[in-house]
Amino acid sequence: MPVITFREALNAAMRNEMKRDENVILLGEDIAGGKGAGGQQDAWGGVLGATAGLYTEFGPDRVFDTPISESAFIGAAAGAAVTGLRPVAQLMFVTFFGVAGDALFNQMAKFRYMFGGKTKTPCVIRTLYGAGTGAASQHSDCYYPIFTHVPGLKVVVPSTPYEAKGLMISAIRDDDPVIFFEHQAMSGDKGEVPDGEYTVPFGEARVVREGKDATVVALGRMVQFAEKAAEELAQDGVECELLDPRTASPLDSDAILKSVKKTGRLVIVDESLPRCGLASDISAIISEQGFHTLKAPIRRVTPQHNHVPFAPNLEQAHIPSPEKIVEAVKSVTGGK
CATH class of the missing domain: 3.40.50.920 (Rossmann fold)
Structure with missing residues (x-):
């Protein structure tokens, strides 16, 4: 079984789902460009490189760099989800959640409830959390309990590359909004991860x-x-x-x-x-x-x-x- 990093496992999960379902799109700050894409000099693939190469493979219609406005692009993700797309948006650090609080807590978390179960909100919010990298207090908080408190949100916290890939595939396929927490100190952690697609179920320890x-x-x-x-x-x-x-x-x-x-x-x-x-x-x-x-x-x-x-x-x-x-x-x- 291949041994890959946590970030590579996430990348593989997103690539798998983008190939499987043309409605899956990515949006966030600095996620576009891929490595070596023509005309793209600042090709990070996100703050820790988890989306590297996806712009090159899937193009500008499905991988979007956004302005530095969390309220705008998280709101856009919520709207895209209720109109039939499956957006995966990166809220770079969870400590920035307050800027997009209305879209997260008062909109996407409540759409299914407010519309009597007649709508779906298949949206994944990827976000970094956790201490241990010297990123100081404004980039290191561990806020998954805040999202756990809110009905209508599913909250995922993977512990290994294997779990990260399987849980991300489950998250993208889920019809409810999922907040996907990625510990920034684990990005380079390595583990055995199958090549093919597989899912890890929510709610099963x-x-x-x-x-x-x-x-x-x-x-x-x-x-x-x-x-x-x-x-x-x-x-x-x-x-x-x-x-x-x-x-x-x-x-x-x-x-x-x-x-x-x-x-x-x-x-x-x-x-x-x-x-x-x-x-x-x-x-x-x-x-x-x-x-x-x-x-x-x-x-x-x-x-x-x-x-x-x-x-x-x-x-x-x-x-x-x-x-x-x-x-x-x-x-x-x-x-x-």
């Missing part, structure tokens, strides 16, 4: 590792950190069951409840902030529906309630780490 002593739930980049922690804990005889929800909305709460019933302990690793974050949401679900299965208090491993620092040492201290996850698991297993 992946069991990354089976175990009996504690359940660890993590998504996005935090899955990597949780895997490292689980490997270290296994050397001390603590077997963690690691779940990757894949999507924050819909959330596979049944899989989490089932795992907690098995292990009796829960640690949630979340790069979003602790107040009203995904870890808080999962904690509430388990407390309400699975409290009787718990053998220890739920632990959350999150940043402090701060903006992402720019100083490298402070930024690393801000992000959940494998060491913090190990400490949390030991606290709920009694230091076993």
Whole structure:
């Protein structure tokens, strides 16, 4: 099986869907041009190169560079979706979402509801999130809980190149708006990805590792950190069951409840902030529906309630780490 990067997996997914369906279009800032296209000198393929080459292959009628106006092109994507196209728009960094808030929250999220189910909004919003690259606080936030809060939006947070390709294909084929979160520190991560098309379903958690002593739930980049922690804990005889929800909305709460019933302990690793974050949401679900299965208090491993620092040492201290996850698991297993 080929080994490719996270960005190449996304590129392959978009290329596959553009070949399959002529209604799929791309729009965003600096996504056009491709590499080596005639007359195109600034051919980035997007801020991290995920759309490189697609302009060359599919042309200017399907790959559009937009002005630096998120409110304009996210609004255009919403309109294109309800008129029969399947736009994939890149909101360069999720921290810019406020500029396009009306189109995201008050329009595309509500179209199906407001029109009594008689319309579809097949629109994907690709966006970068996450700390760890020295991009400072205005480019590093982890805002998937905000979108998870809004009915009508599906929220996807892939953790590997394999997941990225399969989830992106599912997102483009979905008839509802999907916010697709890509961690900027994972763009060059490599993994095995099949050549052909395949889909990864929404709302079905992946069991990354089976175990009996504690359940660890993590998504996005935090899955990597949780895997490292689980490997270290296994050397001390603590077997963690690691779940990757894949999507924050819909959330596979049944899989989490089932795992907690098995292990009796829960640690949630979340790069979003602790107040009203995904870890808080999962904690509430388990407390309400699975409290009787718990053998220890739920632990959350999150940043402090701060903006992402720019100083490298402070930024690393801000992000959940494998060491913090190990400490949390030991606290709920009694230091076993």
